[in-house]
Amino acid sequence: MARLDHGFYSLEERIFYVLLLLGGAVTAAGLYAAHSMETHGHAITGMTNQVVWGLPHVFAIFLIVAASGVLNVASIGSVFGQALYKPRAPLSGLLSLAMLAGGLTVLMLDLGRPDRVIVAATHYNASSVFAWNVLLYSGMAAIVALYLWTLLERRMNRYAKAAGIAALIWRFALTTGTGSIFAFLIARQAYQSAVLAPLFIVLSFAWGLAAFLIVQAAMYAWNGQALPEAVRARMARLLGVFVAAALYLVAVYHLTNLYFAKQAAFEAFILLGRGDPSGLFAPLFWLGYVLLGTLLPMLLLWLPQAAGPRSLLAACALVLLGAFALLFVFIIGGQAFPLEIFPGYTATSSFADGTAEIYSPRWPEWLLGFGGLGVAFLLTTIGVRALDFLPQDDFVGRAE
């Protein structure tokens, strides 16, 4: 492919600063939202005592789960020795750190008392899945940083495989931990399922790879290069497999629920929208996650007629869209469905017992959520500019 015209390169430096400014502005808006929530309380958000985890958790959990999965590219290279993936390992590590930082920023700033976050380090309750995750997240950051060092510093290269194996094991634990935040909740019908742990692992593979492919495409375009066809085809096939596997586990989760009579009302609520006053969850699940986020990307990735860099990018964007749809249904829908304190009875009260909640996120939640994406974007942009993260496919030749 011919290099882009020289006009772009004379402007490159400026465009970099424009991107920084853009990322900085989105991050600053997120920080402003957090400051407002800190000053006025969560009353300025759409969250209530029925839906206590709102949109910020959707963004945070997306970023954290994808941060684990994006490292898959590095693992395939370092641990399983796939030559194609090795040059992509550093970029995958950087993205993992950036997304983890973005997700944790949102999670932390959404606390009722973010000023007390240090208490989470000094007071540790060993039976809390959240507390395990404090260790898992900080450990993940440390291991990925170490792993990046072994990849980028030539003298450390021989330890790359060991570091890669450690990172692989750690992120299995991390995503299991994230899934278990919900899997261990006995109170709510949407959760308490062991299948959530493997589901989150497979979802992380799909979301992480989709995010990686988008960033990689942007970097290639920036440098006036095109992704080698063989690389594109293999990574597209892999993404298709991950997306299909995730759909399978989502189906297993709902099918087991459908078999239990006690879960029938909840499944009707999510899948058919029965008793959902917002009318949001069923369309988001079927149209957002299943159709746009899964089936359409699978067609784009697997159909020979659709093969091409544009289809791949479109598929990646759709997978990420589907991720948000699925997480919204899972996290918000799971809380909106009323707790069943009196099975066999209808219930009403001043505290919204027996009533499905309508959650409408307000501006602070949107800004805080996008602020997390801003943090990840900012760190990635600076990282790829300051260090050499562009994958070099020597064996297939530079595509210039």
Place this chain on the structure above:
Amino acid sequence: MSSGSTEALAGRRKFLGLAAAGAGGVLLAPGIHLIEVAQAATPEVTSKVRWGLLIDTTKCSSGCSDCISACNAENGLDPVPSPTSAQWIRKVEIKEIKTGRQASVPVMCQHCAEPPCVDVCPTGASFKRADGIVLVDRHACIGCRYCVMACPYKARSFVHEPLTNQKPDVPRGKGCVEGCTLCVQRIDRGGTPACVEACDKAGHHAMLFGNLNDPDSAISKRVRELATRQLRADLKLDPGVRYLGL
């Protein structure tokens, strides 16, 4: 240096020493005094006691909300709750789908023996006292709301707004999670929860408070004689609150 200036210097040193000692005393004394006050105010809490409630729904009338008003007044909660207000006790009006049988049920923290809120709390702010009362340490709660997600009884509230004029006995604050304390401040002075008192005052006597571990207590005798049940008994959390007539 003249002898006069040396004397002046010694005098100044002496003054500074005395001033430092005095200032130290002024600074430390209230702290020491507070420690004494805090220790004096904490009666012995042992697992020989398991505080519990027995709620007779057949005596609880649908229109009455005296227990809620008493709780709000005792603990400084909003008298007229907004959608985001904390509600430590609420009346749930239930109707059996098959039979149409109705009941009015006061629901509050069930003070479980195996509280899920305590299990999930990352900082240990949610805790169970030796006498079975489940509480939140206001100073260790980071406001993550994981306990609200974990509680099967919807007993926890998150404080969404800044608060003013809190009761000295009932520490509350924006950004923290809270719930029924069984009026621990009254129990520790030998009293009963405000809701129970209000229900008795109204002449309903639908709530009985007492020590479940004492076989001779009124509540122990009642739960031994009558068929009572715990909410969501299938979860085996062993709540300290029992219901009659459900």
